Amino acid sequence: MAQPLAISMGEPAGIGPDLVLQLFAQRQQEALPPFCVFGAPDFLRARAARLGLDITVEETTPAEASDVFKRALPVVPVEGLVPDQPGQISPLSGQAVIRAIEQAVAAVLRGECRGLVTAPIHKAALYDAGFRHPGHTEFLAELCAAGGTPKLPVMMLAHGPLRAVPVTIHVPIKDVPGLLTKDLIVETASAVYHDLQNRFGIAEPRIGVAGLNPHAGEGGAIGREDMEIVGPAVAEMRVQGIDAVGPFPADTLFYPPYWRQYDAVIAMYHDQALIPIKTVAFEDAVNVTLGLPIVRTSPDHGTAFDLAGTGKASPRSFLAAIRLAHSMTEASKP
Amino acid sequence: MAQPLAISMGEPAGIGPDLVLQLFAQRQQEALPPFCVFGAPDFLRARAARLGLDITVEETTPAEASDVFKRALPVVPVEGLVPDQPGQISPLSGQAVIRAIEQAVAAVLRGECRGLVTAPIHKAALYDAGFRHPGHTEFLAELCAAGGTPKLPVMMLAHGPLRAVPVTIHVPIKDVPGLLTKDLIVETASAVYHDLQNRFGIAEPRIGVAGLNPHAGEGGAIGREDMEIVGPAVAEMRVQGIDAVGPFPADTLFYPPYWRQYDAVIAMYHDQALIPIKTVAFEDAVNVTLGLPIVRTSPDHGTAFDLAGTGKASPRSFLAAIRLAHSMTEASKP
Numbered sequence: 001m002a003q004p005l006a007i008s009m010g011e012p013a014g015i016g017p018d019l020v021l022q023l024f025a026q027r028q029q030e031a032l033p034p035f036c037v038f039g040a041p042d043f044l045r046a047r048a049a050r051l052g053l054d055i056t057v058e059e060t061t062p063a064e065a066s067d068v069f070k071r072a073l074p075v076v077p078v079e080g081l082v083p084d085q086p087g088q089i090s091p092l093s094g095q096a097v098i099r100a101i102e103q104a105v106a107a108v109l110r111g112e113c114r115g116l117v118t119a120p121i122h123k124a125a126l127y128d129a130g131f132r133h134p135g136h137t138e139f140l141a142e143l144c145a146a147g148g149t150p151k152l153p154v155m156m157l158a159h160g161p162l163r164a165v166p167v168t169i170h171v172p173i174k175d176v177p178g179l180l181t182k183d184l185i186v187e188t189a190s191a192v193y194h195d196l197q198n199r200f201g202i203a204e205p206r207i208g209v210a211g212l213n214p215h216a217g218e219g220g221a222i223g224r225e226d227m228e229i230v231g232p233a234v235a236e237m238r239v240q241g242i243d244a245v246g247p248f249p250a251d252t253l254f255y256p257p258y259w260r261q262y263d264a265v266i267a268m269y270h271d272q273a274l275i276p277i278k279t280v281a282f283e284d285a286v287n288v289t290l291g292l293p294i295v296r297t298s299p300d301h302g303t304a305f306d307l308a309g310t311g312k313a314s315p316r317s318f319l320a321a322i323r324l325a326h327s328m329t330e331a332s333k334p
Numbered sequence: 335m336a337q338p339l340a341i342s343m344g345e346p347a348g349i350g351p352d353l354v355l356q357l358f359a360q361r362q363q364e365a366l367p368p369f370c371v372f373g374a375p376d377f378l379r380a381r382a383a384r385l386g387l388d389i390t391v392e393e394t395t396p397a398e399a400s401d402v403f404k405r406a407l408p409v410v411p412v413e414g415l416v417p418d419q420p421g422q423i424s425p426l427s428g429q430a431v432i433r434a435i436e437q438a439v440a441a442v443l444r445g446e447c448r449g450l451v452t453a454p455i456h457k458a459a460l461y462d463a464g465f466r467h468p469g470h471t472e473f474l475a476e477l478c479a480a481g482g483t484p485k486l487p488v489m490m491l492a493h494g495p496l497r498a499v500p501v502t503i504h505v506p507i508k509d510v511p512g513l514l515t516k517d518l519i520v521e522t523a524s525a526v527y528h529d530l531q532n533r534f535g536i537a538e539p540r541i542g543v544a545g546l547n548p549h550a551g552e553g554g555a556i557g558r559e560d561m562e563i564v565g566p567a568v569a570e571m572r573v574q575g576i577d578a579v580g581p582f583p584a585d586t587l588f589y590p591p592y593w594r595q596y597d598a599v600i601a602m603y604h605d606q607a608l609i610p611i612k613t614v615a616f617e618d619a620v621n622v623t624l625g626l627p628i629v630r631t632s633p634d635h636g637t638a639f640d641l642a643g644t645g646k647a648s649p650r651s652f653l654a655a656i657r658l659a660h661s662m663t664e665a666s667k668p
Contacts, residue, residue, distance in 0.1 A: 082624040172557025173603075213506045214604035223506025244625045251608035255616035269507075270548035271606055274585035279610045282589035 010119025014303025086309025094129025114164035115295030141173030209246030343373030344453025348637025420643025448631030538587025543580025
C-alpha cells in the first residue's frame with residue numbers, strides 16, 4: 001500500500017477542516033491519492049455533521065491509513081479538546097493545532113507519510129498555547145531541523161508551470177532594498193534549483209530573475225540595486241551552474257510567452273511574485289515550501305472565518321495542494 | 335467632416351513609424367477613425383517602401399486630413415531632416431521628433447485635431463536636440479501648460495475595463511515609501527476620478543486603492559504606511575465625494591472578480607500597477623495620460639530598435655491606443 005499524504009487539520013475555527021472533509025467526500029470523482037488527517041476525531045465528526053456530509057471518521061495510524069481511506073476518513077488522533085465553533089477562535093484548541101503539525105511532520109520525517117499538506121492556521125489563536133514562530137513555514141523549518149539550525153525555507157507559489165518565488169516575504173516595502181543581498185538571492189535560487197530537480201523532476205531547470213526596480217533599474221537610471229546586487233547574484237548563480245538569467249523588468253517577465261521560458265521566476269518581494277500568480281490563478285494557486293527535507297504544500301488562502309462551517313469555501317486551492325504534494329513525492333529522488 | 339486624431343511620428347529609428355504605416359494600410363478592415371501624422375513625409379515614404387507597403391503619403395493640414403485619409407496617409411509636415419535608418423539613432427532627426435510632438439499638441443489644443451496618440455520616443459536620441467524633460471509625458475504636460483505650471487500628469491494603463499494607475503512611477507523602490515504622501519495619492523485619485531467622468535463617460539466612478547505593503551500592512555504588522563498614509567488618503571477621497579475604497583492587499587485586488595468592482599485601481603508604485611496589466615494584456619494595453627487638457631494615449635511599448643523596419647512588430651497596442659483615444663474623445667464632455 002502506498003504511503004498516505006499527511007494533512008494537518010489547521011485552525012478549527014476556519015475553513016481548513018471543512019475543505020478536508022469536502023475533498024474526502026469527493027475523493028473518488030477527483031481520483032485523490034490517499035491521505036490521513038492529523039487532528040481531533042470528534043471535532044471532525046461534528047464539523048462533518050454540521051456540513052451535512054455523511055462521512056465516517058476512523059481513528060487509525062499512518063500505516064493503516066491508505067487502506068482505511070477507501071471506506072472512511074483516516075484520522076491520526078492528537079490530544080486536546082477541540083470545540084466545533086466556526087469563526088470563533090478558542091484557547092482550548094491551540095495545543096491540538098500545534099500537536100497536529102508536530103506529529104504530521106514527524107510522520108513524514110519517519111517515512112510513514114509521503115508528504116505534508118497543511119491546512120491554514122491562525123497565529124493569534126495559538127499564542128496562548130506558546131506559539132512564538134514568525135509563521136507556519138518557519139515553525140515547519142524548525143521542526144524539520146530537529147533542534148539544529150533550520151535551513152532557509154523558501155516560499156513558492158505555483159500554478160502548473162507558473163512558479164514564482166519571492167526572495168523577501170512578509171516585510172514592509174521600505175525594508176526590502178536593505179534586506180536584499182547577493183547571498184540571500186543566490187541561496188534562494190539555489191534552493192529553488194535543487195528542488196526543481198529533486199522534487200519536480202526537471203533535469204535542467206531554467207530560472208528567470210526579476211529586477212527590484214521599475215524596468216530593472218534601466219542601467220542605473222532607476223536605482224542601483226539591480227546593477228549592484230541582483231545582477232551579481234545572477235552571475236554567481238551561473239558560476240554555481242544554475243541556468244539563471246536576468247534581472248528582467250518584472251512587469252514584462254510575467255507575460256506568458258516570457259515566463260514560459262523559465263521553470264521558476266525569482267522575484268524580489270512579496271507582491272512582485274504574488275500579484276501575477278493571483279491575478280491569473282487566484283483560486284488554484286498552491287503555496288509550496290522549498291528547502292525542507294520534506295515535501296510541503298498548502299492552499300494559498302487563510303482561515304476565512306466568515307465562511308467556516310458554511311460549506312461555501314472553494315476547495316480548489318486545497319485540491320491543487322494535495323495533487324501537487326502527491327506529484328512532488330512521485331517525482332522526488334530518493 | 336470629423337476632426338482627425340493627431341499622431342506624432344515618434345523616434346524614426348524605432349517601430350513607431352512602421353506601426354502607423356501598417357495600421358493606415360489596414361484602416362478599412364479595422365474601421366479606424368481618421369488620423370493625420372505629424373512628421374517627415376519623405377521619411378515616411380522611405381519607410382513605407384522599405385516595408386513593402388503601397389501607401390501614398392500626402393502632405394496636408396489637419397482640416398483636410400479626414401478627407402485625405404480615404405485615399406492617402408495625411409501627413410502634417412514638420413521641418414527637419416529625418417534619415418530612414420532603422421535601429422540607428424541619428425542626431426539629425428531629434429529636432430523633427432520634438433517638433434512633431436509640439437505641433438501635434440498645438441493642433442489638439444486649437445481644436446483642429448480631436449486627440450493625440452504618440453508613437454514612442456527614445457530620450458537619449460533627443461538630448462542633442464535639447465530635450466531635458468524627465469519623459470514624454472512630462473514634456474506633454476509642459477506643452478499643455480503653455481508656460482504656466484504644468485498639472486500633475488497621471489499615467490493609466492488600460493485594457494478594456496481594467497485600468498491601473500501607479501501613484502509613483504519611474505523611481506527606485508527604496509524611494510517609493512518616502513514619496514508617497516496623502517496629498518499625492520488624493521491628487522492622483524482626483525485626476526483619475528475627474529477623467530473617468532469626463533473622458534470615459536462613467537457617471538459614478540468607483541476607485542479601488544491598493545496598499546503599499548504585503549497584505550496592505552496587516553494592521554501595522556507589516557509596515558505602517560498603509561495605516562498612516564494610504565488609509566487616510568482613501569478617507570480624504572471619500573470626504574471629497576470620490577467613491578473610493580481600500581487600501582486592499584495588492585495581490586488579491588487584481589483578481590478579476592475583485593478589480594471588476596472598480597472602474598480604476600490606484601496602485602502605489604510602477605510594478606504594482608504594471609505587473610497585473612502586462613501579465614494579462616501585454617500586447618493590447620494602452621498607456622493613457624490623465625490630468626491633461628487634451629486626450630492623449632500611446633502604445634504601451636518602446637521603440638524596439640531590433641524590430642524597426644522589419645514589419646514584424648505587433649501593431650495591437652498601437653491599434654488599441656488609436657481606438658481608445660477616439661472613444662475618449664467621443665465620451666468627452668465639452
